[in-house]
Amino acid sequence: MTLKILLLTAFGGAFVTYFLGKVSSKLRNYFAVFVSLTLFVAVACLYGKSAENFSYFKFFGNTLVLRVNSLSWFFAAAVSAFGALSVIFSLDYMKGKENLDFYYMMMLLVNAAMLGIVFAADLVSFFVFWEIMSWSTFLLISYSGKNALPAGIKYIVMSLIGSMAMFFGILSIYVNFHTLIISEIARGIVSASSGYKIFILVLFGVTFGIKSAVMPLHTWLPDAYTESPTPFSAVLSGMLTRMGVYGFLLFFYVVAGASFFFDIDAGISKFNYILCWLGAITIVIPTFIAMLQNDAKKLLAWHGIGQGGYMILGIAFGTSLGLAGGILHTLNYSICIVLLFMSVGAVEYRCGGVRDLNSLGGLIKKMPVAFAGALLGISGLIGLPLTNSFVSKWLIYKTLILKSHPFLAFAALIGTWGTILSVYKFLHNNFLGELPEKYENIRKSPVSMQIPIIILSSAILLFGILPGIPLKVINTIITSFGFNSLNVNLWGIASETGTLNTINIFTAILIAGSVIWMLFRVGKKSFPVTQDDNYAAGAYVPAGKYNYTADFYAPLFKIVKPYLMDFADKFFGWLCRVFTGFSEGVRKIYAGDVGYYVLYILFFAALLFFVQSGGKSW
Amino acid sequence: MVIKLIALPLIAFVIGIFFLGLFRKITARIHRRYGPPLTQPVIDIIKLFYQKSVSHGRLFDFGIIVSLAGSLAVILFLPFAGICPLESSGGLLVIAYLLLFAPLGIALSGGEAANPNISIGISRKLILSLGYEVPLILILLAVMTHYKTISIAQIVSMQQKTGWAVFSAPLFLSGISYILILPAMLGVRPFDIASAPQEISSGVKVEYGGKFLALATIEHAFHLFIGISLFVNLFLGGGNVFVFFLKMIFVFIAGVFVHSVFPRFRTEQAVKYLWGWPALIALLGLVLAVTVK
Structure with a gap:
């Protein structure tokens, strides 16, 4: 019952928001924030509950049902939290733009659809909510018009291909098993032939691969992330793209079942290893392409693809540790990337829509909160110790090394170095170095932007120092899949092959830091100077002319640029041209x-x- | 435990500072100069703490503290002659990540000033790191795959049974590759592109004076200690305090010899070198480590 009311609130809230906007824009804003916060609280209250089969609708003789368990709770909590934060962020960011009633309605609708997806217990509701999500995403991506329209079309075309694959899969399942309820399919599929199982997994793999942008299917993502309004970019990167990860988990481990998933032989190699390698490729190439980007949002977008690779790698590898790492990374990455998009949004908002990394710089003193958010966000993406992603990446690396897959581990580790270079460029070119003269009078980011940034920054540190909080939930998820339970405590994870203890790392750094700080205090007091008061080794430095941000990695680019092309995008472009040519022929x-x-x-x-x-x- | 926690950083400090003094002395002798006394770095550090300095803001102060704290933490996780108080807290993977704190801290600290030399220094440092990380990761993976553990302490103890890794059958290629990239990791010539005093006035450290420079010098000392001690642990089989120190000195002096006779690479030359033979040998080493059990 509660789930039904929850979804009704979500969808109803979206539509009511639209009509409230016709009355008063202030009322609409408050109501949108209220609805999204209510949803978060409602989802949070479902913690630890596990219930199946709330039937809510009849559809051609099939009952449509909802359910809640630890897997859906985990994703629902993240969806509603990021949803609420980005609605709050929108308040100032979207001020003065056109069609705001529509914008807020769509934001809430996307959230509602995602909640529907994670609570759906049968494939019809899953498909319907999936489609609502895809279409409202399309409308939001192309919200700004101009360049955004082709980006949206690219998204919806790829998304439709995915939906068709899923639709085909659902029909096939219904024909074979005469049921659409996921738990019943899981029982029925055990007796299916292995060829049929591969067929089903490939069909759904295409759907979820497109949504979570696994490497050859990623081409919609960079443009879509870049062109959407920034608060929606945050939602898109944070959870919407990760619905693909949810789908993978659902179909590999709930529908197909773990034992079966690892038994499939795809002819050349095991099915899940193929997926692992796709994940590895997805890590390496996009993170290096990200280095070449000069648009702040595009740089983050390529990371959206790259970090997705870690999740796929962890999930497809499928040991308790790897799976826990993959799921945990989904959450951790989402926190970081939402935070980073928000600080880009804050900079963009204050600097008049400028996101070009070659022309910004030195904003640290002007926008300290946005800077702190960006700093923690990039530390999280890199996976520095004491930030959240460190734990998830550690779990993934360790699994790969101990299970003797060093080449996969190499891909994962070198991907981290690509990440370091590109996100440091992001941080430096936005906030450090010399401040261009035209930005002398920039003000701080507004409060509605600071609140989400501060909340997410603290989440990064909290989950980094006490990773046990999310790991406890994840532990119940993986035990429900039939894996061994992990020995999780609040500050890390203990296992027979090696322990991670974040409290030790934290204490070590804290004590070392305080010793150094005391040493620092003992020394003669330094006197403060302005940013531009620099030592130039006897040379004259004219102010405002020595901003070293353009071509930040020029020597490296000379070497790597020829190898870093988006071959998949080129291929799909060629396919489109061929198809257009063919259609032109048919038209004759x-x-x-x-x-x-x-x-x-x-x-x-x-x-x-x-x-x-x-x-x-x- | 507590004694170890205090002793280890002190040992690292003494050895690192000694290396700095030795560095100048040996270079001077190769150049046929007399050179400063061995204690010169200590005198410099004490003197610098009493000198005045400028600060560009909070991050400028905070960055250098974080950088040194990161180095200190690494030292606690890295066994020195079997002394390792925090060995059971994550192993080699944690060290690989903790090593990031030092360069990132200094980069952030410098970033608050608007000096273009700093930006150039950071960019060069990051490119160089990416250059040597490719072979280094391959090497570390070969070691971890061969010994089937991520704990350095275990790697050291297994070498005491089977002999030094650098001379053992599946790992000798990795060892050779490690020797080839060691100068880049230590930042000595021909790989001192990130500091390059004559070109970009020491890069990220250009704004440092007084106590900042003193702390940066200590950081440099720790950096030398960590780089060499990691190599001795992973490939030269550790040893007791005396043997360990002897091995470190040996590796260090070899590094100084390379430093004194080579001119500086350009950035792209350095990357091309590192992604050439060292990476190739490291890759073969990893293949060998995977295939030979």
Whole structure:
């Protein structure tokens, strides 16, 4: 019952927001924030509950059902939290833009659809909510018009291909098992042939691969992230793309079942290793492409693809540790990337829409909160110790090394170095170095932007120092999949092959830091100078002309640029051109001249006659 | 335990500072100069603490503290002659990540000033790190795969049974590759592109004076200690305090010899070198470590 009300609130809230906007824009804003916060509280209250089969609707003789368990709770909590934070962030960011009623309605609708997806217990509701999500995402991506429109179309075309694959899969499942309820399918699929299982997993793999941007299917993502309004970029990167990860988990471990998933032999190698390698490729290439980007949002977008690779790698590898790492990384990465998009948004908002990393710089003193957010966000993406992603990456690396897959581990580790270079460029070119003169009078980011940034920054540190908080929930998820339970405590994870103890790391750094700080205090007091008061080794430095941000990694680019091309994008572009050419050819049939049509009819009649006579009249 | 926790950083400090003094002395002798006394770095550090300095803001102060704290933490996780108080807290992977604190801290600290030399220094440092991390990760993975553990203490103890890793069958290629990249990791010539005093006035450290420079010098000393001690642990089989120190000195002096006779690489030359033979040998080493059990 509660789930039904929750979803009703979510969808109803979205539509009510639209109509409230016609009355008063202030009321609409407050109501949108209220709805999203209510949803978060409601989801949070479901913690630890596990219930199945709330039937809520009849559909052609099938009952549509909802359920809640630890897996869906984990994703629902993240969805509603990021949803609420980005609605709050929107308040100032979107001020003065057009069509705001529509914007807020869509933001809430996307959230509602995602909640629907994670609570759905049968494939029809799953598909319906999935489609609502895809379409409202399309509308939000192309919200700003101009460049955003092609980005949106690219997204929706790829998304439709995915949906069709899923639809086909659902039909096939229904024909074979006569049920659409996920838990019943899971029981039925055990007896299916292994060829059929591969068929189903590949169909759904395409759907979820497109959504979570696994490497050859990633091409929609960079443009979509870049062109959406920034608060929605945050939602898109934070949870929406990760619905693909939820789908993978659901189909590999709940529907197909772990034991079965690892038994499949795809001819060349095991099915899950193929997926692992796709994940590894997805880590390496995009993080290095990210280094070449000069648009702050595009740089983050490529990381959205790259970090997704870690999740796929952890989930597909499928040991208790790897799976826990993959799921934990989904949450950790989302926190970081939402935070980073928000600080880009704050900079963009204050600097008049500028995101070009070659022309910004030195904003640290002007926007300290945005800087702190960006600093913690990049530390999290890198996975520095004491930030959240460190734990998840540690789990993934350790699994790969101890299970003797060093080449996968190499991909994961070198991906981290690509991340370091590109995110440092992001931080430096936004906030450090010399401040361009035109930004002398920039003000701090508004409060509605600072609140989400501060909350997310503290989450990064909290989950980094006490990783046991999310790991406890994840532990219940992986035990529900039938894996061994992990020995989780509040500050890390203990296992027979090596322990991680974040409290030790934290204390070591804290004590070392305080010793150094005391040493620092003992020394003679330094006197403060301004940012531009620099030592130039005897050379004259004219102010405002020595901002070393353009071509930050020029020497490296010379070496790597020729190798870093988006081959998949080129291929799909070629495919599109071929398809357009073909369609143009087909169009020529409709010549517009009646004579031709008569000719067609005559030919067709002749053909029918020929067939009817069975070729005797020949 | 507590004694070890206090003793280890002190040992690292003494050895690191000694290395700095030795560095100048040996270089001077190769250049046929007399050179400063061995204690010169200590005198410098004490003197610098009494000198005045400028600060560009909070991050400028905070960055250098974080950087040194990171180095100190690494030292606690890294066994020195079997002394390792925090060995059971994550192993080699934690060290690989903790090593990031030092360069990132200094980079952040410098970033608050608007000096272009700092930005250039940071960019070069990051590029160089990416250059040597490719072979280094391959090497570390070969070691971890061969010994089937991520704990350095265990790697050291296994070498005491089977002999030094650098001379053992599946790991000798990795060892050779490690020797080839060691100068880049220590930041000595031909790889001193990130500091490059004659070109970019020491890069990230250009704004440092007084106590900042003193702390940066200590950081440099720790950096030398960590780089060499990691190599001795992973490939030269550790040893007791005396043997360990002897091995470190040996590696260090070899590094100084390279430093004294080579000119500086350009950035892209350095990356091309590191991604050439060292990476190739390291890759072969990893393949060998995976195939030979």
